[in-house]
Amino acid sequence: MAQGSVTRELDTFAKLLCEHARLRPNRPAMRHKDLGIWRTWDWSELAQTIRAYAAGLQQLGLERGATIAVIGANRPAMYWTILAAQWLGAIPVPVYADAVADEMAYVLDHADVAFAAVQDQEQVDKLISVQDRVPKLRTVLYDEPRGLRDYDHSRLHAIHDIIEQGRVRLAADGSAAAAIDTERDRGQASDISIILYTSGTTGRSKGVLLTAGGSIAAARDTVTFDKLTDRDEVLAYLPLAWVGDHYLNYAQSMVAGFCVACPESRETAEADTQEIGPSFYFAPPRVFETLLTRITIRMEDAGALKRGMFNYFIGVARRWGEKILDGEKVPLGARLGYSIGNLLVYAPLKNVLGFSRIRVAYTAGEAIGPDLFSFYRSLGLNLKQLYGQTEAFLYVTAQPDGQIRAGTVGPATPNVEIRIADDGEVLYRSPGQFVGYYKDAERTAETVTPEGYVKTGDAGFFDPDGHLTIIDRAKDVGKLSSGALFAPKYIENKLKFFPNIKEAVAFGQDRDFVTVMLNIDLTAVGNWAERKNIAYGSYQELAQRPEVYEMFTGHVAEVNRALAAEPRMAAAQIKRFLILHKELDADDGEMTRTQKVRRGFIAERYKPLVDALYNGSEASDISTEVTFEDGRKGIISARVRIAEAEVAQVAKLGVAA
Amino acid sequence: MNAPETLLAVDGVSLSFGGVKAITDVSFDIRKGEIRAIIGPNGAGKTSMLNVVNGFYHPQHGRITYKGKTRPRMRPYQAASQGIARTFQNVALFRGMSTLDNIMVGRTLKMHRGLLWQMLRYGPAMREEIEHRRVVEDIIDFLQIEAIRKTPVGKLPYGLQKRVELGRALAMEPELLLLDEPMAGMNIEEKEDMCRYILDLNKHFGTTIALIEHDMGVVMDLSDRVVVLEYGHKIADGTPEVVKADPKVIEAYLGVGH
Numbered sequence A: 001m002a003q004g005s006v007t008r009e010l011d012t013f014a015k016l017l018c019e020h021a022r023l024r025p026n027r028p029a030m031r032h033k034d035l036g037i038w039r040t041w042d043w044s045e046l047a048q049t050i051r052a053y054a055a056g057l058q059q060l061g062l063e064r065g066a067t068i069a070v071i072g073a074n075r076p077a078m079y080w081t082i083l084a085a086q087w088l089g090a091i092p093v094p095v096y097a098d099a100v101a102d103e104m105a106y107v108l109d110h111a112d113v114a115f116a117a118v119q120d121q122e123q124v125d126k127l128i129s130v131q132d133r134v135p136k137l138r139t140v141l142y143d144e145p146r147g148l149r150d151y152d153h154s155r156l157h158a159i160h161d162i163i164e165q166g167r168v169r170l171a172a173d174g175s176a177a178a179a180i181d182t183e184r185d186r187g188q189a190s191d192i193s194i195i196l197y198t199s200g201t202t203g204r205s206k207g208v209l210l211t212a213g214g215s216i217a218a219a220r221d222t223v224t225f226d227k228l229t230d231r232d233e234v235l236a237y238l239p240l241a242w243v244g245d246h247y248l249n250y251a252q253s254m255v256a257g258f259c260v261a262c263p264e265s266r267e268t269a270e271a272d273t274q275e276i277g278p279s280f281y282f283a284p285p286r287v288f289e290t291l292l293t294r295i296t297i298r299m300e301d302a303g304a305l306k307r308g309m310f311n312y313f314i315g316v317a318r319r320w321g322e323k324i325l326d327g328e329k330v331p332l333g334a335r336l337g338y339s340i341g342n343l344l345v346y347a348p349l350k351n352v353l354g355f356s357r358i359r360v361a362y363t364a365g366e367a368i369g370p371d372l373f374s375f376y377r378s379l380g381l382n383l384k385q386l387y388g389q390t391e392a393f394l395y396v397t398a399q400p401d402g403q404i405r406a407g408t409v410g411p412a413t414p415n416v417e418i419r420i421a422d423d424g425e426v427l428y429r430s431p432g433q434f435v436g437y438y439k440d441a442e443r444t445a446e447t448v449t450p451e452g453y454v455k456t457g458d459a460g461f462f463d464p465d466g467h468l469t470i471i472d473r474a475k476d477v478g479k480l481s482s483g484a485l486f487a488p489k490y491i492e493n494k495l496k497f498f499p500n501i502k503e504a505v506a507f508g509q510d511r512d513f514v515t516v517m518l519n520i521d522l523t524a525v526g527n528w529a530e531r532k533n534i535a536y537g538s539y540q541e542l543a544q545r546p547e548v549y550e551m552f553t554g555h556v557a558e559v560n561r562a563l564a565a566e567p568r569m570a571a572a573q574i575k576r577f578l579i580l581h582k583e584l585d586a587d588d589g590e591m592t593r594t595q596k597v598r599r600g601f602i603a604e605r606y607k608p609l610v611d612a613l614y615n616g617s618e619a620s621d622i623s624t625e626v627t628f629e630d631g632r633k634g635i636i637s638a639r640v641r642i643a644e645a646e647v648a649q650v651a652k653l654g655v656a657a
Numbered sequence B: 001m002n003a004p005e006t007l008l009a010v011d012g013v014s015l016s017f018g019g020v021k022a023i024t025d026v027s028f029d030i031r032k033g034e035i036r037a038i039i040g041p042n043g044a045g046k047t048s049m050l051n052v053v054n055g056f057y058h059p060q061h062g063r064i065t066y067k068g069k070t071r072p073r074m075r076p077y078q079a080a081s082q083g084i085a086r087t088f089q090n091v092a093l094f095r096g097m098s099t100l101d102n103i104m105v106g107r108t109l110k111m112h113r114g115l116l117w118q119m120l121r122y123g124p125a126m127r128e129e130i131e132h133r134r135v136v137e138d139i140i141d142f143l144q145i146e147a148i149r150k151t152p153v154g155k156l157p158y159g160l161q162k163r164v165e166l167g168r169a170l171a172m173e174p175e176l177l178l179l180d181e182p183m184a185g186m187n188i189e190e191k192e193d194m195c196r197y198i199l200d201l202n203k204h205f206g207t208t209i210a211l212i213e214h215d216m217g218v219v220m221d222l223s224d225r226v227v228v229l230e231y232g233h234k235i236a237d238g239t240p241e242v243v244k245a246d247p248k249v250i251e252a253y254l255g256v257g258h
Helices: A013-023 A043-060 A076-087 A101-110 A121-129 A159-172 A174-186 A212-225 A243-256 A266-276 A285-301 A304-325 A332-353 A370-378 A441-447 A488-496 A522-531 A539-543 A546-564 A599-605 A607-615 B046-053 B076-081 B099-105 B115-120 B124-142 B158-171 B188-204 B216-222 B240-245 B247-254
Strands: A028-034 A037-042 A067-071 A091-095 A115-118 A139-142 A156-158 A192-198 A206-211 A233-235 A259-262 A280-282 A360-363 A383-389 A394-398 A417-420 A425-429 A454-462 A468-473 A501-507 A514-520 A574-579 A619-627 A633-644 B006-017 B020-031 B035-039 B061-066 B069-071 B084-087 B176-180 B208-212 B225-230 B233-238
Touching: A013 A043, A013 A076, A013 A174, A013 A212, A013 A243, A028 A043, A028 A076, A028 A266, A037 A043, A043 A076, A043 A159, A043 A174, A067 A076, A067 A101, A076 A091, A076 A115, A076 A159, A076 A174, A076 A192, A076 A259, A091 A101, A101 A121, A115 A121, A121 A139, A139 A159, A156 A159, A159 A174, A192 A212, A192 A243, A206 A212, A212 A243, A212 A394, A233 A243, A233 A266, A233 A280, A243 A259, A243 A280, A243 A383, A243 A394, A266 A332, A285 A304, A285 A370, A304 A332, A304 A370, A370 A383, A417 A454, A441 A454, A468 A488, A488 A501, A488 A514, A488 A546, A501 A599, A514 A522, A514 A539, A514 A546, A514 A607, A522 A539, A522 A546, A546 A574, A546 A633, A574 A607, A599 A607, A607 A619, A607 A633, B006 B046, B020 B046, B020 B061, B020 B208, B020 B225, B020 B233, B035 B046, B035 B216, B046 B176, B046 B208, B076 B084, B084 B158, B099 B124, B099 B158, B115 B124, B124 B158, B158 B176, B158 B188, B188 B208, B188 B216, B216 B240, B225 B240, B225 B247, B233 B240, B233 B247, B240 B247
Parallel strands: A028 A259, A067 A091, A067 A115, A091 A192, A115 A139, A139 A156, A233 A259, A280 A360, A360 A383, A514 A574, B035 B208, B035 B225, B084 B176, B176 B208
Antiparallel strands: A028 A037, A192 A206, A383 A394, A417 A425, A425 A454, A454 A468, A501 A514, A574 A633, A619 A633, B006 B020, B006 B061, B061 B069, B225 B233
């Protein structure tokens, strides 16, 4: 079928929509589960709805170039608002629905929105609570009427009513209908088609301006890259305001013409995935991890026969699955064993997860553990990694089918150019590249080089095959006193891939060698202790058990071996480590609310321990203040042992290069 | 405000089990469209009172007038078929059945096809089932329990079970809803949700609600009028402000003077 090739000269989303309505009027375009039933709109219905909605919005006064906020979950009405606004040449601004009122007020005010389309009463209330700070906002549209009956409706409208008004207007007034179509045809590639606000980890969020032409060009490249067609289907459960949803679900669907299914609610997304059986899927590593944990737990509770069968065939899959997936040559016996395994284990398992029909799946956002990654791949799930950014309109690199290396994020996607700066920072030029930050020329200038490359802020390097490895945020990459590269997060991630290690904090900036502090994972290590008959009375006691230290010594040695295998990282092997007596906690300021370790703060708070790591002593006393959940404070004192790590032989440079 | 219509009136009701007097000569009324709370210390006779109202207990003395009809006693199924639904202090659901099926049970009285038709799941029986399923789905939507539609209720946390139980009571499309400690054992968030549902029900669907509750904050915020029982006697009756200020109520709750 058509892979977007016929839609080549169409340069806005509204034009694409009408083209789909013409080419495939009866193919499903959108689904939504409501009151327990999947309702489907085909492309022709969708185009009519959007046309009517655009007419209604026009009557309300939404004009070309004006912004309209979209706040809600992945519901059809939210996507319709984006499309209808784009039809009129207005600019949709999706906002994270779970943003607190304060953050939301900032974005709405910064984006100069006069219109907002929101999901329900909760969001309407939020807007009312911040209306003083968003003086330009005058019209609010809502999707779910519940609870809004008694609200003042002078500036508040149901989306449904606006669509109906538009329909009536189009039917009654021929010139209005012609005007609406003219409005669509006025759209061009250089139009700003959306503003995506990036959740700023530092400072206020920035509004990334993307053009219609750029967005569509980028989506065309990846639709071709992954061979997506109008037979594909996705379940849209990623936040609307995140580039991932707007690209993977919205833009790719509008280019390829596939169906976007909207879940009943956020909580039901998993069950809905199973019902829909998407063929293209994206999830952050965390989701895959949670699913694997659940599978493991269920298999441990299963009967001996089932468990034995599962373990045996997972073994077969681990050995041969990825090779078969990558189309390599494997012996006939292995192929046969894998087919039986597929019949008995892999297919039923994938069915339970809703993964039966997946052709292409991606993960990104953070590093994924190699074991976790290959587990899913060995089941025959074509899981790949991509590296992208809002500013790039998503893809910078992606792994092509059959060329997967766990540690890397693949080569540059088609039409993307990548350069590595002298300090290791990754720079790129891409077709979907943003045109700037909204009302922030200064930060735009900081981010884009004079040659038009965008700075990612991430440090990375290419392997000999041209696959990119991202090691850390560029500003966090430091140097040991010897001048060797020290990428703390890279080391920490490698450690955290062990289920027994919950957190890791690496030190080494301007030091002679690298040391780490580790947190045990109480569930995993607790289970292990139970099986080994190791008695313990508290977290603190378990963490300091010699058996746990012994196990962790093994883990650290393994990480060192992995580091030694990479020429640029070999010098940053871990020499000494300790296991902390308490869990690092956001309440104590040791981690951010998004569960990232705050290295600097930890170094200060646990100074005696850091000193002990470097002065060669075997143990150190420490007392720290802790905050309990009810807000009371207490002191925890402990004697923490420090262990030496096994350092691996560095691979000979000749071999590695 | 026009004179509110009385939906249910309890007149001089006394109930005893052998020598134990559970309720002694209690009279009060519930007006159409109000939220009426029944409060009192442990053992004051609150649950017994609800049981009298929905016909589970038969009082030795007194009369109950419901929708203009006075009767000395009512049987539970009569109460149910005339629009009185209730939830229980200790959740009483079918633990092995899904949320959906539990709520569907609440539709039983409204289903008219015979067992045979229903077993065949064919023709009129199927149409009827679909119709009722739609009502149930509306309730599921109202209570925001889509995610647990197919989960056996025995596996659900307590707060959600309470919500499912409310759903089952709503499936009867009651005129009078009796809630026996709807917030017992809930955390603050669950309580807030439950309050929201109770208020929405009352405001938007006009359901009259009588509830027993121990959380005074909830009672005072939600109810239009409160009746206070102590040792089976009514000691106060009126708006939350009046009741709160009544010395007898304060005494009953703080236990002074005995």
